[in-house]
Amino acid sequence: MxxxxxxxxxxxxxxxxxxxxxxxxxxxxxxxxxxxxxxxxxxxxxxxxxxxxxxxxxxxxxxxxxxxxxxxxxDQEIVKKVRTEMLDEAVAQFIEAVQAIQIPLGEVVTKVETVYQSTERRKVDA
CATH class of the missing domain: 1.10.10.10 (Winged helix-like DNA-binding domain superfamily/Winged helix DNA-binding domain)
Known part of the structure; x- marks a missing residue:
């Protein structure tokens, strides 16, 4: 760590x-x-x-x-809350970084979907 x-x-x-x-x-x-x-x-x-x-x-x-x-x-509710907290934090940091370079939302969404799907495919192939 x-x-x-x-x-x-x-x-x-x-x-x-x-x-x-x-x-x-x-x-x-x-x-x-x-x-x-x-x-x-x-x-x-x-x-x-x-x-x-x-x-x-x-x-x-x-x-x-x-x-x-x-x-x-x-307690599964606490685990769910932790996952939500971690996701919210990651999304907030991502949005802040993207807004700083003024990328339009549509372009961001398209890029996120493409990269996410590509990453998922690599996991399956591994």
Whole structure:
């Protein structure tokens, strides 16, 4: 994982987990590494990992019980909300970039459809 200087590291860790949940790399109910393990894996301070896990607990992304490893939520509505949030964020960034170079909407839609379909075909062929 590459960290940037634009946002706090703990929020970048939360975002990484959200991406893993949205793409189903992390499945509902799956155990995740302990705070110390994730800190070691990512090369971050254990307090930063603790802060990230606390944030994820507050957002109900993970559940934690005493003496049991933390797990990804089983709540499908939360998973759906994460996917929607990630999509909304990506679309907003894309639109901002396209508007900055003043490309007409019709041209953008055509290009998105073409590239999306091409990418899908490559996945099937792989």
């Amino acid at each position: 590459q960290f940037d200087q634009r946002s706090p590291v703990y929020l970048q860790v939360v975002r990484w987990f959200k991406e893993q949940i949205a793409t189903e790399e992390l499945k509902c109910g799956q155990e995740i590494p302990s705070r110390r393990e994730i800190a070691a894996q990512l090369g971050i301070n254990p307090n930063t990992a603790q802060k990230a896990y606390k944030e994820m607990e507050e957002q109900n992304l993970i559940t934690t019980e005493r003496n049991v490893p933390s797990k990804i939520t089983m």
